[in-house]
Amino acid sequence: MEPVVPLPLDPSTLGSLTASAKDYAVLSGLAYLTDDPGDNTDLVSFAPFALLPSPVPRALFDQARAVQQDFNLLVHRVSHDRAFLTRCLSSVVKVDHFTAALFHIYEQVQEEGVTQSICLGLHRSDYLFDTNNNAVIGTKLNGVTANRELQLKQTEINTIAAAGAGFGEKIASVHKHVLSLLGITNAYKHIPENRALDSQVDGFVAAWEQYGSQKAIIVFVVEEERCRNVFGQRLSEFTVMERHPSITVRRYSLKQIAEDAELKSDKTLFIHGSEVAVVYFRTGYSPDHYPTEKEWIARLKIERSRAIKCPCISYHLAGTKKVQQELAQPGVLEKFLEDPKAVSRVRATFVGQHTLEMGLEGDRTVQMAMRCPEDYVMKPQREGGGNNIYGEDIRTVINKLKGSEERTAYIIMDLICPTVVQNYLMRPGDRPKLQGSSCELGIFGVFMADGDQVLHNKQGGHCLRTNHSSTTAEGGITVGNAVMDSPYLV
Ligand code: ADP
Numbered sequence: 001m002e003p004v005v006p007l008p009l010d011p012s013t014l015g016s017l018t019a020s021a022k023d024y025a026v027l028s029g030l031a032y033l034t035d036d037p038g039d040n041t042d043l044v045s046f047a048p049f050a051l052l053p054s055p056v057p058r059a060l061f062d063q064a065r066a067v068q069q070d071f072n073l074l075v076h077r078v079s080h081d082r083a084f085l086t087r088c089l090s091s092v093v094k095v096d097h098f099t100a101a102l103f104h105i106y107e108q109v110q111e112e113g114v115t116q117s118i119c120l121g122l123h124r125s126d127y128l129f130d131t132n133n134n135a136v137i138g139t140k141l142n143g144v145t146a147n148r149e150l151q152l153k154q155t156e157i158n159t160i161a162a163a164g165a166g167f168g169e170k171i172a173s174v175h176k177h178v179l180s181l182l183g184i185t186n187a188y189k190h191i192p193e194n195r196a197l198d199s200q201v202d203g204f205v206a207a208w209e210q211y212g213s214q215k216a217i218i219v220f221v222v223e224e225e226r227c228r229n230v231f232g233q234r235l236s237e238f239t240v241m242e243r244h245p246s247i248t249v250r251r252y253s254l255k256q257i258a259e260d261a262e263l264k265s266d267k268t269l270f271i272h273g274s275e276v277a278v279v280y281f282r283t284g285y286s287p288d289h290y291p292t293e294k295e296w297i298a299r300l301k302i303e304r305s306r307a308i309k310c311p312c313i314s315y316h317l318a319g320t321k322k323v324q325q326e327l328a329q330p331g332v333l334e335k336f337l338e339d340p341k342a343v344s345r346v347r348a349t350f351v352g353q354h355t356l357e358m359g360l361e362g363d364r365t366v367q368m369a370m371r372c373p374e375d376y377v378m379k380p381q382r383e384g385g386g387n388n389i390y391g392e393d394i395r396t397v398i399n400k401l402k403g404s405e406e407r408t409a410y411i412i413m414d415l416i417c418p419t420v421v422q423n424y425l426m427r428p429g430d431r432p433k434l435q436g437s438s439c440e441l442g443i444f445g446v447f448m449a450d451g452d453q454v455l456h457n458k459q460g461g462h463c464l465r466t467n468h469s470s471t472t473a474e475g476g477i478t479v480g481n482a483v484m485d486s487p488y489l490v
């Protein structure tokens, strides 16, 4: 696709633009802790970002927003189907110790009886703009004519630690400023309103109110060490308290919760004398987040409590790659969504996903991936970027695992080939680099239900992350290889 202005920019324009944009970014809250070789945790820089917004087809953007409530409902229904979750994950838990430990907590609370029927979901559904054009051109989707060349294709839905709401919202004003410096005065027509942070905060407040205790607090579960992306978390935390001064948000690590939180006999959770209404996980989705038994004790303690969890363990499990692969099989969505239009909206965003279960079907996947590994991505049950396997590495890994049950820890997904656009990627301490980049659009979902009764189901704004296209397809701004961006609708 074509960039929003002809590139490259002349050096003097680029110089003054980048200086303004960096300062504007910091002033907007787009900040990161820098990697400091010493122990200084006070060093702050701007968070990596794209100098210009990236073009995004308006029809695909609308399509992504229009399907979010369906995804919210889908996650909820899937998470409440114990037989389905158990069946999907039965092979994975035999070989993947991390998923097994999560599943064990799930089973334990199911057996004890779930003490909190209210679930809060703050999800993010991620999409690439696919150039693999094998669908009928110009078909109508939800009344919107699909883009002639590109298709919206989901990479995954995140049900835990779906970061990026704060930065996603803030970067738009940096980009409007940059465009006005370039003399583009109608940017407001192209840069869509983004209430990602506010929508997320609406979710926290709604859950806190639903819990129904004026004195209770919201706990953000965070990493032990101050993490690079602390400011993204702080934006959410401070906005809750600003919007609703009677709510206190406190940050604790899993270790602190293991040591200091108390579960009363009625399953009320207390920490340092405060009752906990809502627990929001910004950690806990990777094996590294559980270095000792203590972190697992904390996770179980939270799960058994009356606090509203975001996410509860069943939402976490519903977001695993294996469950997403199963949902992509023919006939499965229909079990969870009664509206055929919702089913087609969701299915239209899927690419093929293939099982590696032991048996004929899994063997077929092995053969297919071995034949053309460059057409697939191999994914383990992990979150946070950097875990996927591509190309020739798929062959190597499958060769090692193909006859063993270990292969069932992974799924195989068709490779999406995202469109490439030029942009200047800005990273602290580095000159702006003009690079061919691909964008991943994240749409936030805010959902709350009490059992089967849906209390809140919203599409909650967006974020765009842009990545140098010659690196692997991996995004994940917090692992340092994608930058924040915003969509410029075309
Ligand atoms: P994680 O949970 O680690 O974020 P993802 O499924 O989101 O796992 O994959 C990580 C990154 O890999 C994505 O951000 C995207 O850039 C890339 N990716 C994922 N699935 C595909 C796919 N099917 N085709 C191309 N790239 C993909």
Ligand code: MG
Residues within 6 Å of the ligand: 126, 156, 158, 384, 385
């Ligand atoms: Mg991801």
